[in-house]
Amino acid sequence: MRMMTRTTKARIKAKPMKVVFLRSRILQLKEEAELQRQRNIAELEDLDEATRLDIEGYRTGTYLRLEIHNVPYEMVEHFDPFHPILVGGIGLTEENVGYMQTRFKRHRWHKKVLKNKDPIIVSIGWRRYQTLPVYAIEDVNGRHRMLKYTPEHMHCLAMFWGPLAPPNTGVVAVQNLSNSQASFRITATAVVLEFNHAAKIVKKIKLVGEPCKIYKKTALIKKMFTSDLEVARFEGASIRTVSGIRGQVKKAGKIELGNKPKKKGGQPEEGIARCTFEDKILMSDIVFLRAWTQVDVPCFYNPLTTALQPRSETWRGVRTVAELRRNYNLPVPDNKDSHYKPIERPLKKFNPIVVPKSLQSALPFRSKPKETKSKKDGRAVVPEPHERNVHKLVQHLQLIRHNKLKQQKIKKQEQKKKHDAEKAKEELVTKKRQREERRDRYRTQDKLQKKMRRD
Structure with missing residues (x-):
């Protein structure tokens, strides 16, 4: 125990010593870098500006002038200095156009689900454009099954056509650029999985x-x-x-x-x-x-040209079918074949099974066809006067017996009601007596326990 205590104390003492050594080393490196910078400045002061730029490069804080050619005149005409232009560069792979597969999820604050092949505006890296995505989900067997709508609370796959972006690039999607939109504007978020992907999206047929x-x-x-x-x-x-x-x-x-028989030229x-x-x-x-x-992904992307129009105007791209119907007051097409109709199936009457006599002899008794009773002929039987009197007497006797049984049944029900009422009274008295007996027994047991504790 003493040795462990000593080693622990030694570690605690060595830790601040290590931190002090690192700090001193960092300060030493900073001083060396500053001395080297001062030497570089002293050496390059005697050179002219062009030679110094070739050796040292552009220094921090230097202003540059960029000349951009083949700029549309709308960009100059509608230029707004309150909205600066960011200048950046893209990689060689991002200059190509192809299919991209993303892990897509509708934003939880967006009210509506997204429909397949409805136009959305995506922002990927330096680019913003409108495209038509196809949503899918990967089954257990690796099949990419098309979805008509985005799922509620889970991710799905979205494949669309556009300028390529490297994997793990973030994506933000909106449906329109209107500032007067009352609801939440961000439609979905995604991340790029693969580009130029060869996965096939299929649907049931x-x-x-x-x-x-x-x-x-x-x-x-x-x-x-x-x-x-x-x-x-x-x-x-x-x-x-x-x-x-x-x-x-x-x-x-x-x-x-x-x-018809096939003719020449038919x-x-x-x-x-x-x-x-x-x-x-x-x-x-x-x-x-x-x-x-297989479902084909539309090869369509429409770059946003917001810099080529006044800031007061809203950019408009491809509209959905619902927006076109709303703007032009077009009704939703009604397909009569899509309506549910009552199914009327006529009852089929099958002919009886006829088993030949040579086969009947070889069948077991259970499987042999049974003889059916012949149908009664439709001739009417007229009873004689004595038979009518006997039939009438039998009917009277049956009616008397029926009334007698009915009265007996009513009487039994009344007796049962009285018996049930008396039984309920007896049970109530019995429960009351048992409750009193239990109370007396518990009192006696309590007194005995108290007496035993005192002793």
Whole structure:
């Protein structure tokens, strides 16, 4: 313990000594730098200005004059000295234009969600421009799935076209530059992940068709594709019917228009696919194909030209579809096929299963078809007077028995009510008596415990 105490004290004493040594070393370096600067000034004082600039370079505080050529006349005409111009440089990679992928998140104070391919104004590095982003999210299997709207409280991927910026560059997005906007102006924030990215953004597609000709397990499907080229693109794709029969697209099939024989110069119908299925399908079956299709990112970016117009005016770029409809009083298009309609399915009546007699003998008893009772013929039976009297007497007896049972039931219910009321009274008296007994027992036990404590 004494040795540990001594070492600890030695460390505590050595620590301030180390700090003092570092401070003295820093002061020594500063003095050496100042002496070297004084020597440089003394050596360069005798040289002329041009030679001194070549050797020493421009000194701090020196004013420069920049000459910029090919400047639009609007910039000179609308120049405002209260808004200075910043001069900077960009790297060689930032002079190119391409696709950029960013980690994008809508600002929590912005009220509305952002729609896919709606124009936004982004500020990246020295540049500000308007672009049309495509939002996506990465699935577990690495697929980039397109999103129609930005998620509420999480990041997503945004890909857009514009001047390239290095990775980890911050991005700020707004929807317009109006100063009279009442709500929060910053729409979203992002950071650049990659540029010239080759990731494909896909979305779900569902193609629906119907059979036009059926063979054993092969069928020709129409209204699913528009051309033979599109059929060739989906060769090998999995399809299925509503009833659950699976199949596969094989190749483009040919069928004459109107099921007529093919004439000279007659053109076969386009977009018919030859498909194979697990089982024979019906003409009433609906065949559909689920697949993924690639979404193209628009190659569009519009640089902001705020310096080429008066400060009182607001820069206007590409407008959204909602803004165009609002400005031109255009109604929202109403597609009748998109409305929900009541589904009316007629009840199908299937023919009874007919099992041949040669097969019935080999079946077990449970699976054998049972004989059904023959239907009654529609002839009416007229009773005789004696039969009518007997039937009337039986009806009277049944009515008397029914009334008697009804009265007995009412009487039993009344007796049960009286019994329940008496039972409730007895339970109340029993609870009161048990409560008093418990109270006396607890008092006796308390007295005994007190007496034992005194003893």
